[in-house]
Amino acid sequence: MNDLISQLQSLVGAAHVLVGGDLSAYELDWRRRQHGKAFAVVRPASTAEVAAVVRACAAAGTPIVPQGGNTGMVVGSTPDTSGTQVVLSLQRMQAVRDLDSANLTVTVEAGCVLQSLQERAREAGLLFPLSLAAEGSCTIGGNLATNAGGTQVLRYGNTRDLCLGIEVVTPQGETWEGLSGLRKDNTGYDLRDLFIGSEGTLGVITAATLKLYPLPAATLTAWAAVPTMEAAVQLLTMARRKLGAGLTGFEVMGQFALSLVARHYPQMRVPFVQDSPWCVLLENADHESEEHARAQFESLLEAALEAGCATDAVVAENIAQARQLWHVRESIPLAQAEEGLNIKHDISLPISSIPAFCAETDARLVREIPGVRLVNFGHLGDGNLHYNVQAPEGGDAVAFLREREHAVNDLVHRQVARFKGSISAEHGVGSLKVDSLPTYKSAVALSMMRAVKRALDPANLMNPGKVLRL
Numbered sequence: 183m184n185d186l187i188s189q190l191q192s193l194v195g196a197a198h199v200l201v202g203g204d205l206s207a208y209e210l211d212w213r214r215r216q217h218g219k220a221f222a223v224v225r226p227a228s229t230a231e232v233a234a235v236v237r238a239c240a241a242a243g244t245p246i247v248p249q250g251g252n253t254g255m256v257v258g259s260t261p262d263t264s265g266t267q268v269v270l271s272l273q274r275m276q277a278v279r280d281l282d283s284a285n286l287t288v289t290v291e292a293g294c295v296l297q298s299l300q301e302r303a304r305e306a307g308l309l310f311p312l313s314l315a316a317e318g319s320c321t322i323g324g325n326l327a328t329n330a331g332g333t334q335v336l337r338y339g340n341t342r343d344l345c346l347g348i349e350v351v352t353p354q355g356e357t358w359e360g361l362s363g364l365r366k367d368n369t370g371y372d373l374r375d376l377f378i379g380s381e382g383t384l385g386v387i388t389a390a391t392l393k394l395y396p397l398p399a400a401t402l403t404a405w406a407a408v409p410t411m412e413a414a415v416q417l418l419t420m421a422r423r424k425l426g427a428g429l430t431g432f433e434v435m436g437q438f439a440l441s442l443v444a445r446h447y448p449q450m451r452v453p454f455v456q457d458s459p460w461c462v463l464l465e466n467a468d469h470e471s472e473e474h475a476r477a478q479f480e481s482l483l484e485a486a487l488e489a490g491c492a493t494d495a496v497v498a499e500n501i502a503q504a505r506q507l508w509h510v511r512e513s514i515p516l517a518q519a520e521e522g523l524n525i526k527h528d529i530s531l532p533i534s535s536i537p538a539f540c541a542e543t544d545a546r547l548v549r550e551i552p553g554v555r556l557v558n559f560g561h562l563g564d565g566n567l568h569y570n571v572q573a574p575e576g577g578d579a580v581a582f583l584r585e586r587e588h589a590v591n592d593l594v595h596r597q598v599a600r601f602k603g604s605i606s607a608e609h610g611v612g613s614l615k616v617d618s619l620p621t622y623k624s625a626v627a628l629s630m631m632r633a634v635k636r637a638l639d640p641a642n643l644m645n646p647g648k649v650l651r652l
């Protein structure tokens with residue numbers, strides 16, 4: 183084993199092989215659900231170095247856990263507790279290799295932080311639309327590996343839809359340079375799409391070619407109080423009709439989720455939180471002008487108030503106000519973390535079923551799990567709810583999770599299956615949901631997934647124990 187350490191040191195430099203000391207930034211997941219123990223943390227600076235590290239680990243039979251910003255929600259990016267797994271951090275690989283304005287593409291290394299890429303695109307007068315609250319620290323490699331969603335999916339799609347090509351180091355340490363910027367290429371199986379969403383279990387993504395878009399002339403944000411989840415869905419239907427492709431964001435937030443923001447960040451102004459069981463944040467991006475976008479928004483909100491699907495509404499006057507509204511929404515996961523350990527359900531459902539799902543599942547949870555607190559928010563425009571559960575007020579969250587997590591997950595996941603939804607809309611499977619997957623995914627699908635994993639990674643060295651058990 184010490185041979186491997188010295189080999190890794192000679193490949194990437196001793197300063198970039200971390201052993202011992204406080205490695206919690208790499209070993210502890212964002213949600214503090216599991217503190218693993220790494221054999222070493224290795225930080226290569228180039229694709230060639232990644233390939234050499236992977237070859238050395240493969241020869242030693244040492245498993246690898248690829249890691250970007252370590253912001254994942256399902257304990258996918260941290261090692262297990264055995265002390266035998268190498269964490270391969272892509273954080274030093276941040277270069278933007280190429281930006282092609284005419285082709286509307288950018289080629290970027292996997293460790294590039296999402297926000298840096300957004301800024302780089304904006305400097306070129308273009309838009310990279312992926313957006314999520316972790317954008318200041320999550321990386322493009324992690325976004326691709328989890329097929330991240332975020333707040334612009336209803337207009338631009340998930341990360342998969344934004345990717346035209348990738349570069350991958352295989353579990354054997356070979357490099358596949360698939361950085362095509364082509365929008366059409368039907369030359370066989372789509373290997374790119376196999377790696378997107380594979381959560382580090384099939385290889386290491388080292389770079390990608392991604393789509394860019396023209397910047398809209400104006401982007402406006404509105405916040406509406408809505409009386410019920412049915413009303414929120416009705417408002418979504420109206421917004422789609424009236425705004426068309428201009429509708430770029432539609433987020434729903436339950437009163438308790440917002441009250442956690444008000445409680446933990448009292449300096450923030452949370453509109454309508456006392457007055458309404460639900461709030462909705464809408465975004466309208468317009469390619470004509472701000473006046474046009476504002477007139478469209480005002481007409482939509484007037485119609486919504488008249489129809490009773492909104493009880494109050496405001497359109498942000500300027501960019502600073504819009505940012506404040508988004509900041510409230512994006513602070514919900516952080517406020518929830520401040521409130522204590524919690525159970526997350528990142529679920530998707532047919533949008534039409536969401537009101538009935540919530541009514542039934544809320545009632546069952548409240549009845550069957552005494553004192554339970556529901557933190558419900560999410561990307562309603564994509565049919566994706568973060569249907570989360572917080573321990574009873576003042577209770578011992580660790581004990582609550584130990585005693586109740588299984589029952590809570592079982593209840594919610596069965597309800598999701600009953601309404602024909604998915605138990606993971608955007609966060610992935612990681613190790614948190616690996617044992618639930620066989621209950622909710624068809625045996626045929628799982629057997630094809632295992633066949634792919636065995637074909638590409640026969641020694642099971644790439645992020646073992648995540649997504650699938652072999």
Ligand code: FAD
Pocket residue numbers: 212247248249250251252253254255258259272292313314315316319320321322323324325326327328329330331332333381382383385386387388515516608609612645648
């Ligand atoms: P990591 O957490 O480091 O890794 C995630 C997974 O990808 C792991 O399985 C890891 O092994 C693998 N991986 C990482 N890099 C590579 C690579 N280069 N090659 C191969 N595999 C790799 N997610 C959403 O989808 N939508 C949201 O709205 C959203 N909001 C969030 C808000 C907050 C506050 C936080 C903390 C997280 C949020 N997330 C969200 C979850 C998370 O940020 C995303 O999943 C993100 O894409 C992970 O990127 P990362 O670089 O941190 O990856």
Ligand code: MLT
Pocket residue numbers: 315332512514515526528560568
């Ligand atoms: C979000 O939409 O804010 C995230 O996916 C994070 C979460 O679910 O907590």
Ligand code: ZN
Pocket residue numbers: 331332560561568608
């Ligand atoms: Zn989300």
